[in-house]
Amino acid sequence: MEKDERINVLGQALAVCGTDPVTGFFRDGQCNTCVADQGSHTVCAVMTDEFLAYSKYVGNDLSTPRPEFGFAGLKSGDPWCLCAGRFLQAHDEGCAPKVHLAATHRRALEIVPLKVLQAHALPA
Secondary structure (H helix, E strand, O other): OOOOOOEEOOOOEOOOOOEOOEOOOOOOOOOOOOOOOOOOEEEEEEOOHHHHHHHHHOOOOOOOOEHHHOEOOOOOOOEEEEEHHHHHHHHHHOOOOEEOHHHOEHHHHHOOOHHHHHHOEOOO
């Protein structure tokens, strides 16, 4: 799988999203993507208890540990490369987490408008 160009939604080099836990479609700490990334794991978000509860409710449990996959489960404050569609869904429901724009891949813009991402942006 060849990674898409590492450019963020601001048109700059893609920053690291998180390494503890290691996130990203490629598990490289960045919200890199490629053609095989069907979920578009491109939005670098900082987890909140509210979002984690919402995500679990809609069927994507990110908080429960899954040791068989080496996944400790996420907690509030953890950075994570979210599926762009899940982020937009959470935004529509009023519980979207904050976003690190410099670490959000530009392909997120195919699903989430920039003004929506900016409304949830962490301070630069």
